[in-house]
Amino acid sequence: MSNTASTQTHYRACNICEAICGLEIKTQGDEILSIKGDKRDPLSKGHICPKAIALQDVHNDPDRLKQPLKKTVDGWETISWNQAFKEVAENLHKIQCKHGDNAVASYQGNPSVHSLGSMIFSPFFIHALKTQNRFTATSVDQLPHQLASSLMFGHELMVPIPDIDRTDYFLMLGANPVVSNGSLMTAPGIPKRLKALKNRQGKLVVIDPRKTETAALADKHIFIKPGTDPFLMLAIIHTVFEQGLENPGDLIDFTDGVDTIKELVSNYPASRAAVLTGIPTETIIEIAQDFCQAKTAVCYGRFGVSTQEFGSIVQWLIVVLNLITGNLDKAGGAMFTTPAIDILDKRTKAKKNKSQKTRKPRFARSFSRVSKLPEFDGCFPVTTLAEEILTEGDGQIKAVVTMAGNPILSTPNGLQLDRAFENLDYMVAIDYYLNETTRHANIILPPTSSLERSHYDLVFHIFAVQNTAKYSPTLFKAKADTKSDREIFLELEARLATKKGKNPLVAWFKKLLFNILKEEWVLNKGFKMGPYANRKDQHNRVINLKTLRNNPHGIDFGPLQPCLPERLFTTPKKIQLAPAHFVNDLKRLDQVFFENNEITGSTEFVLIGRRDTRTNNSWMHNSYRLIKGKDRCLLQINPADAKALSINDKDIVEVSSRVGKISLPAEITETIMPGVVCMPHGWGHARAGIRLQIASKRPGVSINDITDDQFFDKLSGNAVLNGIPVRLKLLTHSPDRLKETTIHEQ
Numbered sequence: 001m002s003n004t005a006s007t008q009t010h011y012r013a014c015n016i017c018e019a020i021c022g023l024e025i026k027t028q029g030d031e032i033l034s035i036k037g038d039k040r041d042p043l044s045k046g047h048i049c050p051k052a053i054a055l056q057d058v059h060n061d062p063d064r065l066k067q068p069l070k071k072t073v074d075g076w077e078t079i080s081w082n083q084a085f086k087e088v089a090e091n092l093h094k095i096q097c098k099h100g101d102n103a104v105a106s107y108q109g110n111p112s113v114h115s116l117g118s119m120i121f122s123p124f125f126i127h128a129l130k131t132q133n134r135f136t137a138t139s140v141d142q143l144p145h146q147l148a149s150s151l152m153f154g155h156e157l158m159v160p161i162p163d164i165d166r167t168d169y170f171l172m173l174g175a176n177p178v179v180s181n182g183s184l185m186t187a188p189g190i191p192k193r194l195k196a197l198k199n200r201q202g203k204l205v206v207i208d209p210r211k212t213e214t215a216a217l218a219d220k221h222i223f224i225k226p227g228t229d230p231f232l233m234l235a236i237i238h239t240v241f242e243q244g245l246e247n248p249g250d251l252i253d254f255t256d257g258v259d260t261i262k263e264l265v266s267n268y269p270a271s272r273a274a275v276l277t278g279i280p281t282e283t284i285i286e287i288a289q290d291f292c293q294a295k296t297a298v299c300y301g302r303f304g305v306s307t308q309e310f311g312s313i314v315q316w317l318i319v320v321l322n323l324i325t326g327n328l329d330k331a332g333g334a335m336f337t338t339p340a341i342d343i344l345d346k347r348t349k350a351k352k353n354k355s356q357k358t359r360k361p362r363f364a365r366s367f368s369r370v371s372k373l374p375e376f377d378g379c380f381p382v383t384t385l386a387e388e389i390l391t392e393g394d395g396q397i398k399a400v401v402t403m404a405g406n407p408i409l410s411t412p413n414g415l416q417l418d419r420a421f422e423n424l425d426y427m428v429a430i431d432y433y434l435n436e437t438t439r440h441a442n443i444i445l446p447p448t449s450s451l452e453r454s455h456y457d458l459v460f461h462i463f464a465v466q467n468t469a470k471y472s473p474t475l476f477k478a479k480a481d482t483k484s485d486r487e488i489f490l491e492l493e494a495r496l497a498t499k500k501g502k503n504p505l506v507a508w509f510k511k512l513l514f515n516i517l518k519e520e521w522v523l524n525k526g527f528k529m530g531p532y533a534n535r536k537d538q539h540n541r542v543i544n545l546k547t548l549r550n551n552p553h554g555i556d557f558g559p560l561q562p563c564l565p566e567r568l569f570t571t572p573k574k575i576q577l578a579p580a581h582f583v584n585d586l587k588r589l590d591q592v593f594f595e596n597n598e599i600t601g602s603t604e605f606v607l608i609g610r611r612d613t614r615t616n617n618s619w620m621h622n623s624y625r626l627i628k629g630k631d632r633c634l635l636q637i638n639p640a641d642a643k644a645l646s647i648n649d650k651d652i653v654e655v656s657s658r659v660g661k662i663s664l665p666a667e668i669t670e671t672i673m674p675g676v677v678c679m680p681h682g683w684g685h686a687r688a689g690i691r692l693q694i695a696s697k698r699p700g701v702s703i704n705d706i707t708d709d710q711f712f713d714k715l716s717g718n719a720v721l722n723g724i725p726v727r728l729k730l731l732t733h734s735p736d737r738l739k740e741t742t743i744h745e746q
Contacts (some may be wrong), residue, residue, distance in 0.1 A: 002629075003464075004352070005028050005029035005368055006028070007026055007027070007028050007033065008026070008027050008473050008565045009024060009025070009026050010023075010025045010026075010027065010109045010453065010473075010552075011023065011024055011025075011027055011038055011040075011041075011472075011475070011552040011553055012470075012472030013455065013457060013476065013554075014048065014051070014052040014055065014348075015114040015115070015182070015450050015455050015457065015472075016052065016114065016185050016450075016541055016616055016620070017048070017049075017114075017616050017650070017656040018180070018181065018182060018183055018460050018463065019181030019182060019186060019187070019188040019471070020043065020044070020186060020188070020407075020457050020460050020461075020464075020608070021037060021038075021041070021043075021044035021047055021048045021049070021181070021188045021461075021595070022037065022038030022040070022041025022043065022044045022045075022046075022051055022553060022554060023035055023036070023037065023038055023048065023471065024036045024037065024039075025051055025054075027475070027707055028039070028145075030476060031586070032055075032056040032060075035048075035053045035055060036048070036053060036058060037092075038293050038553055040079030040553040041469075042468045042553070042554050042555070042556035042693055043188060043464060043465075043466050043468065043551050043554065043556075044189055044466045045184070045188075045189060045192075045434050046189075046322040047188045047189030047192070048188075049181060049533075049613055049614075049627065050364070050613060050614045050625070050626060051613075051614065051615075051620060051672075052329075052597065053615055053621035053625065054623040054625050054626050055276075055357035055450070055451065057622075057623035057624065057625060058449060058450070058452075058620075058622075058623065059449045059451045059452075060474070061595075061622055061623075061696075062693075063433065063434070063622055063692055063693055064430075064432045064433065064449065065432045065433065065434065065444060065446035066386075066445070066446055066479065066481075066629050067079075067080075067081075067446070067481060067482070068080070068081060068084035068107060068443060068444065068445050068446070069085075069434065069443065069444050069446075070083075070084070070087070070337075070442065071441065071443070074250070076433040076434070078501035079443075081481070084434075084443050084445060085407040085491050085492065085495055085497070086290050086745035087442075087443060088267075088357070088428050088443055088445070088492065089441070089492065089495035089496050089498075089499055089594075090387040090499070091140055091399070091426045092129070092399060092426070092428070093495065093496065093500065094133075094400070095398050095399045095425060095426060095488075096129075096130075096658070097415060097576065099391075099396070099398050099664075100130075100394075100395065101107070101129070101130045101131050101430045102131050102132050102133050102395050102397075103131075103396065103398040103399060104129055104131050104133070104216050104396065104397070104398070104399045104400070105131060105133035105134070105135060105385065105389075105397045105399070105400045105401070106126055106129060106131065106133070106134050106135065106400070106401045106402075106403065106408055107135045107136065107382070107385065107400060107401070107403065107405050108135075108136045108137065108402075108403045108405060109136075109137050109402070109403065109404045109405020109406060109410070110120065110137045110141070110404070110405070110406065110410075110444045110617055111404040111405075111619065112136075112137075112403055112404045113399065113458075113459045113460075114410070114450070114457075114472060115191050115447070115450070115453075115455075115485050115486030116405065116453070116454065116455045116456055116458065116519045116523075116528045116625060117447070117453060117486035117519055118404065118447075118485040118486050118489070119357070119458050119459070120458075120519055120522050121485065121486045121489040121490055121493075121514070122403060122485070123526075123653065123683045124489055124490065124493045125244065125489040125490075125492045125493045127189055127493075127562075127580070128492070128493040128496040128497050128500070129135065129401070129496065130500075132366065132375075132380075133380065134378055134379045134380065135169065135298045135379055135380055135381075135382045135385050135407075136379050136382070137383040137405060137410065138376070138379065138381065139305065139376070139379065139380075139382045139405075139717055139718050140307070140382055140410060140411050140412075140718070140721070141303065141307070141375060141379070141493050142184055143182075143312075143713075143716045143717070143718040144305075144311040144314070144316075144716055144718055145159055145184055145306060145378070145582075146308045146714065147312050147315070147317050147319075147363060147376060147460050147715075147716050148161065148312065148315040148316045148319055148360065148375070148582075150361045150363060150386070150654075151361055151363070151377075151576060151581060152314075152316070152319055152568025152570075152575055152576050152577065152579060153357055153567075153568055153569060153570065153575065154358060154359050154361075154568055154570035154571075155344050155569040156362065156376075156377055156666065157343070157344050157459075157462055158176065158336060158344060158402065158567070158568075158569065159184055159462075159463060160297045160328060160329075160334035160335065160336060160338075160347065161184075161185055161186075161335055161336065161463055161464070161465055162185055162187075162209075162300045162334060162465070162562065163298060163331060163332050163333060163334070163335045163559070163560055164185070164187055164190075164193050164194075164197070164298075164334040164464065165193060165196065165464050165466070165559070166296065166372075166466060166559065167197065167295035167296050167297060167298045167332040167333065168200070168201075168202045168203070168292060168294045168295045168296045168297065168332060169196075169202060169203050169296070169297035169298070170194075170202065170203070170204045170205070170297075170298060170300070171205050171207070171287065171291055171297065171298070171299040171300070172196060172205065172207065172208075172214065172218075172299075172300050172301070173203065173206075173207045173229055173232075173233075173299070173301035173302075173304065173305050173314070173318070174207070174208060174229065174301050174302055174303060174304020174305035174306070174308075174722070175206075175208075175214065175300060175301060175303065175305075176208075176212040176213060176215075176302075176304075176610070176611060177190040177214055177215045178191055178194075178212070178213040178216070178217065179212070179213050179303075179612065179613050180611055182324030182463075183302050183303060183525055184302060184463050184465040185300065185302070185463060185465060185561070186460045186463045186465065187464070187628070187711070188459070190214070192216065193465075194214075194217050195217075197386075198219075200337045201289070201355055203219045203220075204217065204218040204219050204220075204292070205218060205219060205220045205221075205222070205287065205290075206218040206220070206221045206222070207221075207222050207224050207229070207232065207279075208221065208222075208223070208224065208304060209223060209224060209225070209226050209672070209673050209674050209676045209678075210608065210610065210636070210671055210673070210676070210678055211223075211542065211670075211671040211672075212610075212671075213458065213613075215690050216596060217536070217731040218736075221280055222283060223239075223278060223673040224277050224279055224489075225277055225278045225673075225675070225676075226308065226451065226606045226676060226722055227308045227309055227310070227606070227722070227723035228273075228276045228277040228278075228593075229277075229301070229305045229308065229310075230310045230314050230317065230589055230664065231272070231273040231276045231277055231315045231593075232273055232279060233269035233314055233317035233318065233320075233321065234265050234273065234278075234317065235265075235269060235270040235272070235273035235274075235284050235288075235320055236267055236270075236284060236287060236291070236321060236439055237261065237265045237268075237277050237286045237288075237317060238265040238266065238268050238270065238288070239270055239285050239288035239324065239484070240288050240292060240322075241262045241265060241271075241293075241727065242269075242459060243288070243289070243518045245288065245289070245292035245293075245324065245325070246258075246292075246324045247292070247324075247325060247326045247331075247398050248324050248325070248326050248366035249326040250324055251323055251326065251328060251329065251564070251575070252563065253574040254275050254565040254568070254573060254574045254575060255323065255573070255574060255577050255579035256574050256577060256578075257576060257579075258304060258324065258577055260577070260578040260583070261320055261324070261577055264578070264583065264697050268417045270282075270284040270288075273521060275598065276561070276593060278673075280669050283528075284446045285376045286709060291321070291325060292325050293444070295330065295332070296327065296330065296670070297325065297327050297332070297333065298322060298323050298327055298332065298333045298334050299322055299334070300334070301314055301315060301318050302433060303611070304608065304610075304722055305318075305385050305724075306718065306724050307609075307718065307719060307721040308713070308720055308722050308723045309583070309592070309712075309713055309714075309720050309723060310588075310589055310592075310713065310715075311475050311713050311714070311716070311718055311720075312581075312582065312585065312713055312716045312718065313582060313585055313586070313589060316572060316579075316582045317581075318578060319334070319668050320334075322334040322536040323575065323577060328564075329562045329563065330562065331496070331559070331560075331565040333564070334566075335560035335561075335563075336460055336469050336560065336563050336567055337461065337463065337464055337467055338531050338557065338560070338561060338563065338600075339461040339462050339464075339467070339469075339521065339530070340461065340467075340530050340531070340543065340557065341456070341458060341461070341469075341525075341526035341527060341529075341530050342529070342531060343458055343462070344462070344569075345357065345360055345527075346552075347723040350539075354405070356669060357569065358569055358570065358571040359569040359570075361407050362375075362376065362377045362378065363377075363581075364376075364377050364581075366380070368380045368384045368388065369388060369391075369395045369396075370384060370387045370388055370391045371387065371538075373712075373717040374716070374717055376716065376717070378716070381462060381712065381716070381717030381718065381719070382407060382719065383411070383412055383709045383712045383717060383719050384708075384709075384717070385397075385407070385411070385420070386413065386419075386420040386697070386709060387416065387709075389418075389420040389421070389423060389424060390419070390420050390423060391618060395586065396593040398424065398425045398426070399424060399425055399426040399427060399428075399702050400421065400428075400438055401427075401429075401430070401732065402427070402428070402429045402438065403429075403430045403431070404430065404431055404432065404436045405431075405437065406435050406436055406438075406618045406619060407437055407657045408421070408436045408437045408616075408682075408687075408702075408704075409435075409436050409437070409618040409682060409683075409684050409702050410617055410618055410681070410682070410704065411704060411706060411713070411719060412424060412704055412708055412709040412711070412719045412720070412721065413659045413660075413704065413705075413707060413708060414684070414704040414705050414707075415659065415661050415705050415707060416435075416659065418436075418440075418687075421437070421440035421452055426442055427441045427442055428442065428443055428444075429441035429443075429444045429445070430444075430445045430447065430485075430488060430489075431444060431463065432447060432448075432449070433619070433622070433691070433692065433709055434689075434690055434691040434692075435690050435692060436618075436684065436685070436687045439687070439689040439690055440620050443594060444702075445487045445488050445566065446483075446669075447484055447488055448478045448482050448483065448484045449476075450476070451475040451476050452474060452476050452477070452478040452479075452484070453474055453478070453485070454468070454471070454473050454518075454519060455472040455521065456469075456471050456476045456519075456523055457470075457538075458526075462730065465559055465560070466556065466558075466560070467556075467557035467559070467560065467561075468554050468555060468556050468557060468661050469532075469543075469548060469554060469555050469557070470548065470553070470555070471523070471545060471548035472702055482705055486514070486515065486519060487515060487545035488517065490510075490514055490515060491511065491513040493507070493510075494507040494508060494510065494511040495507075495710045506541060507723075510674050511518060512743075518553075519584065523545050524544055524545045527543060527545060528544065530543075532557060532730070535557075543555070560624050565615070567624075576670075581715060582715075585715045586713075587644075587713075587733070588714065589691070596689075598662050599676055604642070604677065604726070604727050604728060605675060605676065605677050605725075605727065606677075606724060606725060607657070607676075607677050607678070607679070607703070607706070607707075607722075607723075607724040608676060608677075608678045608720060608722040608723065608724075608727065609656065609679065609680065609681045609703055609722060610636075610678050610679070610680050611682075612632055612682075613678050613679070614626040614627070614632075615627075615680070615682055615694055616682075617681070617682045618681075618684075621627065621682070621683070621692070621695035622692045622693070622695045623686060623692045623694065625696050627694065627695070627698050627715070631665065631698065631700075632680060632700075633662065633664055633665075633679065633680060633683045633698075633700030633701060634665050634666065634679065634680075635655060635664050635665070635666050635667065635678070635679045636666075636667050636669050636671065636672045636675060636677060636678040637653075637666050637667070637668055637672065637677050638668075638670065638672050638674045638675075638676070638677070638727075639669075639671070640674050641671060641674055641675065641677075641728075642666065642668045645728060645730055646730060647666050647668070647728075647730050648666070648668070648733065649666060649667060650665045650666065650667075650669050651665065651666050651731075651732065651733055652663070652664070652665060652666075652730075652731040652732045653666045653725075653728055653730060653731060654729040654730075654731050655677065655679075655706060655709060655726050655728060656688045656706065656708070656726060656727050656729070657706040657707075657724055657725065657727075658708050658711075658725075659706060659707075659708050659709070660705050660712075661705075661708050662701040662702070662703075662705050662706055663698070663731055664701050664703070670680065677726065677728065678702070679703050679737055680700075681701065681702075681703045681704065681721070682702075682707065683700025683701060683702055683703075684699065684700060684702025685698075685699035685700065686699035687715055697707035704721075705719070705723055706724065706726065707719070707720070707721055708720070708724060711724065734736025
């Protein structure tokens with residue numbers, strides 16, 4: 001750092017998680033002096049979490065790769081970008097020529113949607129692969145949400161967002177936004193928002209098998225047996241109809257299926273749900289009555305309900321409840337954003353007909369080769385990836401390209417996927433870490449860090465609780481001989497297209513053009529097509545990229561606004577309240593619970609996951625400031641269960657399932673309900689061959705070494721990560737092995 005460098009202040013949005021908090025970053029030369037919350041950001045208003053401060057740790061991480069790596073018999077060696085691109089294109093093309101296009105699969109991890117370059121340009125490369133074997137993190141996370149939106153509203157990204165800042169009654173299932181900052185609900189500063197809810201005499205009710213950090217702030221927390229949420233929702237809706245509390249209002253004019261729903265729920269009274277859920281009959285009835293009697297109300301369910309065996313049914317029924325009570329598309333209810341760049345509607349404003357395009361559901365148009373799981377939006381469920389690699393025959397996957405993902409730690413039965421990746425003929429990873437997944441790659445292509453590129457959140461403005469827009473210019477100039485996501489994807493596309501017989505001049509010109517125009521050209525085009533294209537800011541400037549540059553804190557377009565039925569993508573423009581896929585799946589629900597008794601069988605416990613404020617899935621564990629302190633990879637057990645098994649705090653406990661077993665220290669706590677155990681996800685950094693110095697010192701164990709790839713939501717194919725049948729076994733009481741350790745900065 002130069003002694004003469006001046007101190008500069010930069011404003012940008014954090015792109016680590018969905019909250020997109022505004023940041024104020026002070027720098028001197030190429031050194032970060034401080035990272036604070038931007039108090040003038042219209043969405044986050046100064047709020048940040050510990051992960052934002054650790055952005056500098058990721059940027060400065062000596063383990064972060066900057067040049068391509070190639071695996072050789074002598075280990076990893078650094079190679080040139082030209083050699084890396086040449087070998088990747090040649091090998092992928094060779095495999096597809098020999099085994100067919102579908103022999104190469106792609107997997108995109110969660111961080112892909114946090115990179116503007118990846119969001120815009122990775123589709124170019126994926127299209128060039130021409131493979132049907134596409135996989136993403138969607139099917140381990142939010143597929144039930146998107147399936148419900150697709151079948152009911154006509155678009156998979158048209159997800160109703162809780163209008164948390166104006167609601168009077170917030171019913172929350174399987175969500176912990178105090179830790180996550182909201183998920184499919186971009187809402188930074190949740191504690192302040194919930195405090196404001198209480199200050200206006202509102203009420204928060206949390207339904208969860210664990211008394212989470214969010215539940216601790218609730219007016220009422222209610223335990224529920226994992227996996228039984230469908231019956232709670234059916235019983236609440238049953239009560240609404242039985243007591244004549246339904247009041248859809250004007251929504252009824254453009255909704256089909258209300259009578260069908262009324263008939264379907266007639267067999268699910270609160271008394272029946274009470275037996276399965278563990279929630280008393282009178283409590284279920286009270287929830288239904290309070291929800292309907294509140295001036296405004298909203299029901300919201302997230303990861304805990306999406307990642308269970310009937311997660312799709314739960315997400316469907318949540319929308320049903322909001323609609324029949326008149327709390328959909330209404331202030332204080334479940335609403336839809338009006339983003340400045342509307343990636344749902346790609347029409348130009350020049351068209352005279354401004355009605356939304358219709359859209360056929362992108363679901364079950366094809367099925368996976370082995371288990372016949374349905375595709376969704378062009379992707380197969382990731383639970384089937386390993387078997388598609390390991391099962392021989394026509395269409396077998398021989399090569400994989402992973403993009404910003406670590407599926408060995410983040411998807412079910414990671415041990416099986418580990419074995420599968422070992423059997424690949426070839427693997428490419430676009431990632432800047434040598435981690436548990438990328439260690440299997442033949443070549444790793446590392447993109448620049450998030451501070452070395454500009455950013456705009458194309459996705460999370462769609463899920464935000466306030467209509468805002470914020471552009472983040474590049475903070476640090478990328479070092480020589482590094483490549484951005486854009487440059488990597490465009491180069492790979494051009495080389496693959498040429499290999500497949502496309503005109504090399506066309507491929508070269510396309511790459512050159514977009515590398516000149518960059519992401520900013522796409523953003524500007526998006527603003528011109530967006531809903532605020534003819535709107536001006538307070539200084540009479542038209543809303544475009546230049547305006548955002550001149551408003552570094554972001555622009556506030558105001559609270560969410562009603563938009564139905566115009567916003568619908570269905571044909572005709574009506575909400576489909578009772579799609580056949582969901583209605584038919586109720587038969588499976590009854591069969592599992594009332595015939596097979598799957599959930600309440602002889603298994604001792606069911607396992608659920610949890611999220612930690614200082615981690616983000618599996619990729620923030622190499623920051624000292626985020627993993628320092630006490631061990632957090634612990635198995636939470638209710639005191640009564642611990643006593644029955646003679647387990648004490650910090651005893652090592654073995655947890656086993658059909659697919660494997662792990663061992664970790666116990667944490668005895670009344671925050672977890674009896675019969676349930678809970679551990680965080682994203683850990684498991686003890687595998688050989690990784691380069692994560694900090695993470696390796698506190699490796700923990702991976703919950704996905706015991707989650708089951710054969711236990712999934714059979715409607716959508718989404719992974720089941722909550723409600724896993726497991727057994728416990730005390731391994732040792734040895735206290736000397738269990739002393740709490742603190743990692744000291746080197």
